[in-house]
Amino acid sequence: MLSTRSQKMVTGVVIVTLALFAGGYAVSTQHQPEPTADTRPTTITHETRSRQLHTPDPALLAPMPSDLAGVEPEIELTMDADGNLDTTPELRQMFDFYLSNVGDEPLDRVMERINALLSRQLDGPALAQAHDLLARYVDYRLALDSIGDSLAPVETANGFDLAALQSRYDTLNSLREKQFSEAESDAFFALEDVQDRYMLEKLKLEQNTVLSEQGHEQALAILEQSLPEPIRLARERATRDADLYVKTQSMSAEGKSAEEIYQARASVVGDEAATRLARLDDKQNQWKNRLSQYASERNDIRDAGLSPDDQKNAIKALRTRLFEGTERLRVKALDPEL
Structure with a gap:
């Protein structure tokens, strides 16, 4: 039987589940627009690969979608002394940024945008290596999307299924070994792999019915100390901040004053941080009000009897009018929940 501490692990275990087959986007053909005269096929095949790996003329690319325009990550790609690509976490960040728009744009067009950016910063062997790595990364995401639903569910009536989570983790690592070199995997996935392994080990301890309460606490403390220091310190801050x-939130629900909430915060994080949090409260209240306005106007658009294309364009224009820059990306992600 899971202890009370296990209930606090839901967020942590979700990290594992998301990292294994539930990424922020899915480069899946089932989510792509229907092919028309203006949209080329989005399925990655050997036939389309040759088109996707060419270097397009940036002048011929369509304008960036309004949700992404002006918020592109500023990433400097580098080469070693022999002209080979330096594979970095930032390179994956760049891939993910543009691939997050698959669904609003055909995959071919997204690939063209990425390849254009690669060609502006790289040349020679490094450019060819970056093209190849991009193609393999997209294949990897496609594979995750295709096999994720075929695996056993990670939740049961009794909680998280450790065996199912371990199976997904093993499948994920096997797929990475097939698609990437060790150096590429380290650059792209090292941080999340550390977090995934930590959460799996933590879940094993939480489901261990042999250890005493004190044994659990000691084993968890040892596991925590095994984390790299930056991750451990970040987790400590996150736990403190979550508490x-x-x-x-409880004080607010009880009707406590803003001053009382400020003092509670200041006793933990200091006056300066408490002041920042008070300002953040104000911004969050304003944000919630704007989201409510957006949801109301969006629902009016949905009820207006527009065609699917006109409805999509009207909602996109609404986001552009009410929000700026990265706000549009946040609203786009939150839209199904509003």
């Missing part, structure tokens, strides 16, 4: 958040 403080729960406390202040």
Whole structure:
């Protein structure tokens, strides 16, 4: 039987589940627009690969979608002394940024945007290596999307299924070994792999019915100390901040004053941070009001009897009118929940 501590692990285990087959986007053909005269096939095949790997003329590319325009990551790609590509976490960040728009744009067009950016910063062997790595990364995401649903569910009536999570983790690593070199995997996935392994080990301890309460605590403390220091310190801050958040939310629900909430925060994080959090409260309240306005106007658009294309364009124009820059990406992600 899971202990009370296990209930606090839901967020942590979700990290594992998301990292294994539930990424922020899915480069899947089932989510692509229907092919028309203006949209080329989005399925990656050997036939389309040759088109996707060519270097397009940036002047011929369509304008960036309004949700992404002006918020592109500023990433400097580098080469070693022999002209080979330096594979970095930032390169994957760049791939993910543009691939997140698959669904609003055909995959071919997204690939063209990425390849144009690669060609502006790289040449020679490094450019060819970047093209190849991009193609393999997209294949990897496609593979995740195709096999994820075929695996056993990670939740049961009794909680998380450790065996199912371990199977997904093993499948994920096997797929990475097939698609990437060790150096590429380290650059792209090292951080999330550390977090995934940590959460799996933590879940094993939480489901261990042999250890005593004290044994659990000691084993968890040892596991925590095994994390790299930057991750461990970040987790400590996150735990502290999460506890403080729960406390202040409870105080707010009880009708405590802004000053009382400020003092509770200041006792934990100091006056300067408490002041910033108070300002953040104001911004969040304003944000919630704007989201409510957006949801109301969006629903009016949905009820207006527009064609699917006109409805999509009208909602996109609404986001452009009410929000700026990265706000549009946040609203786009939140839209199904509003």
